[in-house]
Amino acid sequence: MLEARALWALGAMSGTSLDGVDAAMLLTDGEAIFEFGPVGYRAFSDNERGALHAALGAWRGEPGVEEVARIVEDSHAALLSDFEGVDLVGFHGQTLAHDPRGRGTHQAGDGQRLAEALGLPVAWDFRSSDVALGGEGAPLAPFYHFALARFIGADAPLAFLNLGGVGNITWIDPTKALPEEEGALLAFDTGPANAPINDLMRLRRQAQHDEGGTLAASGRADEAIVTAFLDHAYFYRVPPKSLDRDTFGDLAGRVAGLDDADAAATLTACAAAAVARGLEHCPAPPERLLVCGGGRRNATLMAEIATRTLIDTVTVETVGLDGDMLEAQAFAYLAVRVARGLPTSCPATTGVAANVGGGLISDPS
Numbered sequence: 001m002l003e004a005r006a007l008w009a010l011g012a013m014s015g016t017s018l019d020g021v022d023a024a025m026l027l028t029d030g031e032a033i034f035e036f037g038p039v040g041y042r043a044f045s046d047n048e049r050g051a052l053h054a055a056l057g058a059w060r061g062e063p064g065v066e067e068v069a070r071i072v073e074d075s076h077a078a079l080l081s082d083f084e085g086v087d088l089v090g091f092h093g094q095t096l097a098h099d100p101r102g103r104g105t106h107q108a109g110d111g112q113r114l115a116e117a118l119g120l121p122v123a124w125d126f127r128s129s130d131v132a133l134g135g136e137g138a139p140l141a142p143f144y145h146f147a148l149a150r151f152i153g154a155d156a157p158l159a160f161l162n163l164g165g166v167g168n169i170t171w172i173d174p175t176k177a178l179p180e181e182e183g184a185l186l187a188f189d190t191g192p193a194n195a196p197i198n199d200l201m202r203l204r205r206q207a208q209h210d211e212g213g214t215l216a217a218s219g220r221a222d223e224a225i226v227t228a229f230l231d232h233a234y235f236y237r238v239p240p241k242s243l244d245r246d247t248f249g250d251l252a253g254r255v256a257g258l259d260d261a262d263a264a265a266t267l268t269a270c271a272a273a274a275v276a277r278g279l280e281h282c283p284a285p286p287e288r289l290l291v292c293g294g295g296r297r298n299a300t301l302m303a304e305i306a307t308r309t310l311i312d313t314v315t316v317e318t319v320g321l322d323g324d325m326l327e328a329q330a331f332a333y334l335a336v337r338v339a340r341g342l343p344t345s346c347p348a349t350t351g352v353a354a355n356v357g358g359g360l361i362s363d364p365s
Helices: 048-054 064-080 111-118 128-132 142-151 196-203 211-217 223-229 260-279 299-309 326-340
Strands: 007-014 018-026 033-043 090-099 104-108 122-124 158-163 166-172 185-192 291-294 313-315 360-361
Touching: 007 128, 007 326, 018 064, 018 299, 018 326, 033 064, 033 142, 033 326, 048 064, 064 090, 064 104, 064 291, 090 111, 104 128, 111 122, 111 196, 111 291, 111 360, 122 326, 128 291, 142 166, 142 326, 158 211, 158 260, 158 326, 166 260, 185 260, 196 211, 196 260, 211 299, 260 299, 291 299, 299 313, 326 360
Parallel strands: 007 090, 090 122, 158 291, 291 313
Antiparallel strands: 007 018, 018 033, 090 104, 122 360, 158 166, 166 185
16 A cells, blocks of 8 residues: 555546546645646547447447447557656546446446556556445545645535536535545536537537537527426435436437427536536535536536526636546546545445445556
8 A cells, every 4th residue: 555645646537528538647645636737638539439439338248348448548548658757547447338226337448458558557447346335436526526625725615516428516515624524525416418418419410519508509498398307216316326428318309309409408408407406415505616527618508507506607717727637637636545545435425335445556567
């Protein structure tokens, strides 16, 4: 087990939006944040994105999974090899399937292969231990969010909202001493965020996303569809809880009869309404919502969340953080916690039975 000291960790994240790989360095001892380092990004090619999209929902050993794993490993190695001064790598892999109450969780990519390619130790497979002990295996960024809340000097409850393919929220009481302390955190997936909107844009407009929320802004949400969406059993479950990217795959069918603008407006309203519904589970209203992930660039979605929650909704950049790289930084932070044997999740973040230190460490030969 690693002694308590600051390391330059390099974290990498490839999210459910399937855009590409984010990478960010962080100087941390796995508890405090000391310094933010260089960042990088590698977009997936159209062919890579197509292969990844086709493999969504697949489990290890199924057709196409090995090919996708090589894509994930090679794309990460190409990006991460450009960084210098790295002590440890945090590798999340690409989530293809997530069924914590059934088959488990599947992140494509082998940390040992990446360790060999980079010549560096790699922390990976962050979710399996949590799932094996009855947890949801997600979300995993909350312990990092707690450290960020302390870093920015927060002194009242606040929440980090990540708008990726799926939305997830971390409610934080920064007056607590440790993230695993009772009452310090509550974390869960709110519902679909960018994924249904992106899928709609690919299907109807041959675009990757609704740039700035422009199409949604020109349409009108069908509130009957939004109301029916909120009647899904997921919203009645008490958190912690998590979703697969396609849990709400029926949304595409619900908006099939709407024109493009109204469909985009309706899916955007659904994402915002899911956030508002999720906040009802929090111990107390957060002072503000600090938003990260690609969805923070969607002005229509941001405005819709503010309207439906009546909470100050701002990007993390307003407090000096990098909303593009926050999840990559989180896996740098978690990598050091894995190396030190510290918890990476707890009952309030994933519903696991007890504090869990997830992850494996693979060393190059």
